[in-house]
Amino acid sequence: MSTARPSLTLRARLRRHAPAALATIVLAALALAFAFPFVWMFTAGFKPDAAIFNPFPLLPERFDPRHYVSLLSGEWIPYPRQFLNSLFIAGSQTVLATAFSCAAGYVFAKFDFRFRRTLFVLAVLTVLIPRQVMVLPLFTWMNDLGLLDTPWAVIFPGAATGIGLLWFTAVYHRLPDALPDMARSEGAGEYRVFLITLPLIKPALIAFALIQFTLAWQEHLIPLVMLFSTEQLTVNIGLASLNAGSLRVPYGLLMAGCTLTLLPTALLFALAYRHFRTALGQLTET
Amino acid sequence: MSTRSHRRPPFLLLAPFFAVLALFWLVPLARGVLISLQTDTLFGDAAFAGLANYRALAADARFAHALRNTVLYCAMVLAAVLPVSLALAHLLRRVWPGFRGPLQFCLLLPGLTPPLVLALLYLMVFHGPQGLLNKIFLQPFGLPNLDWIGDPRLIKFSLVLLMLWRWTGFMTLIFLSGLEGVPRAYHDAARIEGASAWQRLRLVTLPVMRPVTAFAAAFLLIDTFVLFEGAYVLLGGSGGTQDAGLLLVSYGYFTAFTLGNFGSAAAMSFTALPLLLVALFALLASGRPRSGRDTRKDRDGTGAAPVSTGTTGGEVRP
Numbered sequence: 001m002s003t004a005r006p007s008l009t010l011r012a013r014l015r016r017h018a019p020a021a022l023a024t025i026v027l028a029a030l031a032l033a034f035a036f037p038f039v040w041m042f043t044a045g046f047k048p049d050a051a052i053f054n055p056f057p058l059l060p061e062r063f064d065p066r067h068y069v070s071l072l073s074g075e076w077i078p079y080p081r082q083f084l085n086s087l088f089i090a091g092s093q094t095v096l097a098t099a100f101s102c103a104a105g106y107v108f109a110k111f112d113f114r115f116r117r118t119l120f121v122l123a124v125l126t127v128l129i130p131r132q133v134m135v136l137p138l139f140t141w142m143n144d145l146g147l148l149d150t151p152w153a154v155i156f157p158g159a160a161t162g163i164g165l166l167w168f169t170a171v172y173h174r175l176p177d178a179l180p181d182m183a184r185s186e187g188a189g190e191y192r193v194f195l196i197t198l199p200l201i202k203p204a205l206i207a208f209a210l211i212q213f214t215l216a217w218q219e220h221l222i223p224l225v226m227l228f229s230t231e232q233l234t235v236n237i238g239l240a241s242l243n244a245g246s247l248r249v250p251y252g253l254l255m256a257g258c259t260l261t262l263l264p265t266a267l268l269f270a271l272a273y274r275h276f277r278t279a280l281g282q283l284t285e286t
Numbered sequence: 287m288s289t290r291s292h293r294r295p296p297f298l299l300l301a302p303f304f305a306v307l308a309l310f311w312l313v314p315l316a317r318g319v320l321i322s323l324q325t326d327t328l329f330g331d332a333a334f335a336g337l338a339n340y341r342a343l344a345a346d347a348r349f350a351h352a353l354r355n356t357v358l359y360c361a362m363v364l365a366a367v368l369p370v371s372l373a374l375a376h377l378l379r380r381v382w383p384g385f386r387g388p389l390q391f392c393l394l395l396p397g398l399t400p401p402l403v404l405a406l407l408y409l410m411v412f413h414g415p416q417g418l419l420n421k422i423f424l425q426p427f428g429l430p431n432l433d434w435i436g437d438p439r440l441i442k443f444s445l446v447l448l449m450l451w452r453w454t455g456f457m458t459l460i461f462l463s464g465l466e467g468v469p470r471a472y473h474d475a476a477r478i479e480g481a482s483a484w485q486r487l488r489l490v491t492l493p494v495m496r497p498v499t500a501f502a503a504a505f506l507l508i509d510t511f512v513l514f515e516g517a518y519v520l521l522g523g524s525g526g527t528q529d530a531g532l533l534l535v536s537y538g539y540f541t542a543f544t545l546g547n548f549g550s551a552a553a554m555s556f557t558a559l560p561l562l563l564v565a566l567f568a569l570l571a572s573g574r575p576r577s578g579r580d581t582r583k584d585r586d587g588t589g590a591a592p593v594s595t596g597t598t599g600g601e602v603r604p
Contacts, residue, residue: 023380024389030374031392034451037407038395040418053410055418096302104303111295123303126311128566132512132535133555136542137318138310160306163505166570190296218400221514221535225543236402240519243406258403265398280463280498 038262045256052251067256076253079260081231082238087264089151089223089234090216096159098209102201105168106194110180120169128162132221139225153226154234158216164208171204172197174282206272207279214265235261322552339553349554351529352537356511356558359442359533360565363449363510364503370450371457375465378458394455401452405519408448409435435520438530445531448516453506460502464495500573504566511562514539534558 036055044052045067046060071079108120131138134157142153179200180193188196198205223234233241239257243249269276325335343349374393381389396404411418412434420432434444468491476486492499517526517536526532534554542551 020380020382023377024382024385027374027377027381027389028385031389034455035392035395037411038399040410041403041407054421096306100303100306103299107295107297107299110290111293112290113295119300123307125563126307126315128508128563129311129315129559130508130512130562131310132514133559133562134311134314134318136538136548136551136555137314137321140321140548141310141314141317156306157310160303160310163508165303166501190294191298194296194299214398215509220400220402220518221512221539236400236515240402240515243519254406258406261400261403262395262398266395269394269398277459277463280460281467
């Protein structure tokens with residue numbers, strides 16, 4: 001690599017550290033490219049509208065919270081309300097989907113019963129159909145149920161996932177029977193036994209919930225179709241409406257709003273990262 | 287490996303999942319089939335139309351175009367994201383330890399962001415003469431502006447790039463976990479046998495990681511297929527210039543909710559759906575260990591062939 005004549009130890013040291021250095025440099029360049037627009041977005045939230053499309057100078061002259069104040073005061077859109085809507089929808093969907101697919105996965109992995117295989121294939125085959133593909137019949141169905149323009153129209157179709165069923169069946173498949181059997185011999189009922197297994201698969205539960213929350217938080221098409229009053233919209237649809245306004249688009253406000261949408265997922269990820277890695281690792285473990 | 291018990295299963299645990307399945311999958315599915323067999327009307331009295339909508343679809347050049355675009359786009363995304371992520375995962379293992387966390391976070395950031403926000407940021411970087419790329423990298427050198435969103439040759443590339451940005455972090459993380467699960471002994475054994483780095487990747491790493499890869503690829507395919515905001519925000523809800531970015535999901539949305547042709551839109555979904563399901567099942571099935579069930583019992587890993595490990599990821603059957 002080096003054409004000069006370094007001392008032997010230097011060359012040896014180079015050979016030893018070069019791969020790591022190279023990997024670090026390549027990845028750092030890439031990470032910079034990945035993350036730069038986010039830095040831009042963050043600083044743009046403090047700049048006057050006219051200066052937003054030019055990222056340089058990166059830092060605003062002063063950190064002016066004007067856009068945040070006007071965003072949170074609900075001057076353009078009821079942002080705080082929409083943020084809470086999103087939290088509620090994504091949160092409920094996560095809790096329901098995790099609980100339902102975990103319970104079903106447990107039964108499929110641990111018990112033998114008639115039509116088990118048929119039911120499992122039916123479940124996976126059906127629920128693997130993305131709900132976004134079914135958005136039209138879902139829309140007319142929710143209309144008949146009277147759920148349109150309520151959070152439930154978004155939450156329910158996300159409350160079961162085929163991937164979730166596959167995931168938890170696989171996870172329970174790997175779980176040894178010793179502890180549940182011990183609980184049984186102590187006289188615990190089957191439902192109690194299920195509850196006892198939950199702490200054993202904690203990383204898998206957290207990992208799945210994390211992914212599920214992230215995807216639910218990002219969902220766009222379903223809420224776009226199901227919700228229409230400004231007070232009911234999710235934060236994504238609210239921001240999209242800002243961008244689509246036929247009058248002038250308040251770019252600074254938009255950037256501030258976009259920055260805040262990152263908070264919940266980033267925070268959760270930071271908190272649960274360790275469990276996420278553990279769960280992924282366990283799945284590949286030999 | 288646990289054994290399946292024959293005692294009476296706690297059926298109530300299945301109930302919620304199957305209730306949601308019946309109410310929000312089977313019912314809409316049936317209603318969707320019904321709608322697709324009716325004339326195009328919003329709510330009012332729709333007349334039974336038989337297969338007219340499907341026949342019209344077969345003659346619809348735009349639909350054929352959207353179908354072709356979608357297939358191509360999904361294939362491009364898979365072909366781009368998976369190898370790049372695998373390479374990055376390899377790199378990440380070699381990085382100086384202190385840098386790992388921050389680098390991972392940067393790569394993951396787009397995956398944590400709503401795609402709407404991604405698309406907006408993407409526009410800021412790529413869009414026309416205003417965009418960062420043109421302004422900073424092309425104009426100063428007297429190069430002509432590239433219209434990433436408007437030029438039909440670049441639109442699909444733009445959409446793929448957006449997905450690459452969105453998914454690379456997650457996939458890298460998944461692959462990283464997979465790589466760490468490959469026992470060192472396998473690599474050492476292969477090295478002693480004189481396997482090159484490439485051979486070790488192909489014969490040791492990839493087979494062990496197949497279940498994880500299949501899982502990840504299925505996930506990616508679903509998201510790519512249904513992702514709506516990308517094309518919607520970048521192209522303003524249309525198919526872009528010469529429909530180069532027309533995807534099934536945006537065409538379906540347009541047909542249903544802009545034109546109000548519910549029948550045609552439903553027919554569209556049911557024409558595309560089998561394709562997606564077949565692709566998904568092919569992916570998930572490819573994640574099942576090739577050497578069959580017999581080796582799977584060997585859970586302790588004593589004497590298990592590398593191919594038989596990690597049986598869980600892509601299993602389609604319990």
